[in-house]
Amino acid sequence: MSSPRTAVPPEHVDVLIVGAGISGIGAACSLQREHPSKSYAILEARGATGGTWDLFRYPGIRSDSDLHTFGYAFKPWTSEKSIAGADAILAYLRETAAEHGIDRKIRLHHKVHGAAWSSAEARWVLDVERTDTGERMQLTCRWLFCASGYYRYDQGFTPRFEGTERFQGRVIHPQHWPEGFDYSDKRVVVIGSGATAVTLVPAMVDEAAHVTMLQRTPSYILPTPSEDWLAKFLRMVLPKGWAHALMRRKNIAVQRYLWRFCQRYPRAARRLIRFLNARELPKGYPVDEHFNPPYAPWAQRLCVVPDADLFKAISSGRASMVTGHIDTFTEKGLRLKSGRELEADIIVTATGLNILALGGIALTVDGAPVHLPDTVAFKGLMLSGVPNFSLAVGYTNASWTLKIGLLCEHFCRLLSHMDAHGYTRCSPELSDPAMPTRPLLDFDAGYVQRSLDTLPRQGDQAPWRMSMDYLEDIRMLREDPVEDPNLRFSSHVQQAAASASSVRAAG
Numbered sequence: 001m002s003s004p005r006t007a008v009p010p011e012h013v014d015v016l017i018v019g020a021g022i023s024g025i026g027a028a029c030s031l032q033r034e035h036p037s038k039s040y041a042i043l044e045a046r047g048a049t050g051g052t053w054d055l056f057r058y059p060g061i062r063s064d065s066d067l068h069t070f071g072y073a074f075k076p077w078t079s080e081k082s083i084a085g086a087d088a089i090l091a092y093l094r095e096t097a098a099e100h101g102i103d104r105k106i107r108l109h110h111k112v113h114g115a116a117w118s119s120a121e122a123r124w125v126l127d128v129e130r131t132d133t134g135e136r137m138q139l140t141c142r143w144l145f146c147a148s149g150y151y152r153y154d155q156g157f158t159p160r161f162e163g164t165e166r167f168q169g170r171v172i173h174p175q176h177w178p179e180g181f182d183y184s185d186k187r188v189v190v191i192g193s194g195a196t197a198v199t200l201v202p203a204m205v206d207e208a209a210h211v212t213m214l215q216r217t218p219s220y221i222l223p224t225p226s227e228d229w230l231a232k233f234l235r236m237v238l239p240k241g242w243a244h245a246l247m248r249r250k251n252i253a254v255q256r257y258l259w260r261f262c263q264r265y266p267r268a269a270r271r272l273i274r275f276l277n278a279r280e281l282p283k284g285y286p287v288d289e290h291f292n293p294p295y296a297p298w299a300q301r302l303c304v305v306p307d308a309d310l311f312k313a314i315s316s317g318r319a320s321m322v323t324g325h326i327d328t329f330t331e332k333g334l335r336l337k338s339g340r341e342l343e344a345d346i347i348v349t350a351t352g353l354n355i356l357a358l359g360g361i362a363l364t365v366d367g368a369p370v371h372l373p374d375t376v377a378f379k380g381l382m383l384s385g386v387p388n389f390s391l392a393v394g395y396t397n398a399s400w401t402l403k404i405g406l407l408c409e410h411f412c413r414l415l416s417h418m419d420a421h422g423y424t425r426c427s428p429e430l431s432d433p434a435m436p437t438r439p440l441l442d443f444d445a446g447y448v449q450r451s452l453d454t455l456p457r458q459g460d461q462a463p464w465r466m467s468m469d470y471l472e473d474i475r476m477l478r479e480d481p482v483e484d485p486n487l488r489f490s491s492h493v494q495q496a497a498a499s500a501s502s503v504r505a506a507g
Contacts, residue, residue, distance in 0.1 A: 111129045155354055
């Protein structure tokens with residue numbers, strides 16, 4: 001008689017990282033360096049690494065933070081440009097992955113649909129789809145690290161505009177820019193006032209007939225050099241690692257000072273930014289009409305324009321700013337509520353993102369669905385009531401990766417603590433369920449405000465408050481002990497015994 005076939009158990013690793021962008025690659029580098037004996041894999045839903053920097057292909061796509069702080073602390077940024085384009089950033093990320101052998105751990109076309117935690121087995125079971133073949137599979141891990149960012153990759157946000165179907169030209173969202181799209185000698189209207197819009201306008205003026213930036217509400221726009229003379233000098237006189245470290249410290253201090261200055265002295269900050277704007281624009285230009293936001297600096301993220309390129313485009317006459325509300329699309333362009341008409345061949349809707357928390361992964365803990373708005377972030381790294389799970393959310397007031405680096409450090413310290421004490425389970429638990437909470441991303445950007453009911457929360461005090469201060473985070477994530485009264489540790493054996501005791505008590 002032939003023996004019955006046995007089911008092949010799912011592949012198991014110690015840590016599964018979801019997302020092969022700047023956060024996921026950084027997390028893998030930290031894990032590999034601090035825990036070389038742990039097995040791990042990186043699951044990436046798309047067919048390429050790089051995350052944001054591979055996804056967006058619109059003209060001029062670049063960072064709005066300097067790469068000495070947006071890049072990794074352990075990987076010097078050596079390019080001449082401190083504010084860099086997507087191609088340079090993508091090359092940097094892929095070079096980092098290749099240098100550390102992380103590219104061999106990345107599994108492309110692997111989309112995680114769901115993750116189920118089992119306390120009895122102290123592991124996650126992931127439901128994964130191969131997006132290139134449609135195959136479904138399961139993987140298991142001891143720890144799940146979600147580094148998928150916070151916005152939806154397959155769909156940008158476009159509000160409903162009246163009359164869109166009447167427009168005879170082309171309407172494009174920057175997140176879905178057509179490859180090789182020709183806009184030469186075309187009249188272009190870019191709807192929006194955020195980082196994408198202020199990047200697109202100067203990038204398109206050399207080929208387009210004219211580019212108009214149409215904004216409903218102005219943003220704070222800060223001109224900054226794309227190249228840093230100090231970085232050039234330091235690279236000439238110091239080893240590249242030292243030069244990178246010094247520039248990183250300098251730029252961290254500048255970012256932190258600017259943010260605190262804007263928070264503490266908003267009127268002075270507003271006057272300073274207005275002065276810098278007016279200095280770059282033609283004499284008599286209506287600065288207060290187009291560059292005077294109704295909110296305080298840093299209530300939304302500041303937009304950075306390298307080498308004042310947006311202001312130069314406006315000054316040259318090849319670009320213009322219009323502030324007003326859209327009434328309707330027309331056959332030839334747009335009509336504003338003021339009655340003014342803007343003719344266009346192409347309309348670009350740089351109107352924002354759609355937030356998708358955890359990349360859309362549905363979490364369950366012992367069969368119970370996790371409702372994210374009912375959870376509270378612990379140290380910005382974990383979620384209350386969700387064991388052995390981490391998420392990567394960076395700064396909104398400074399370079400995203402500054403915080404990611406500290407979170408990865410703390411994550412590795414947490415794993416070391418668990419290994420040293422034989423723990424297999426770690427979960428933050430609220431000691432005060434009545435603690436006041438507020439949104440995890442606590443700022444006024446439209447894409448955040450539209451999605452508050454889908455996001456985790458943060459508390460009003462540490463360790464439940466989402467810190468946006470680098471020095472404060474150094475103390476909490478790098479220097480303070482891993483142990484915390486709000487953090488519950490247990491071993492697999494202890495959990496099994498507790499479960500058995502509960503069963504006996506119920507009987």
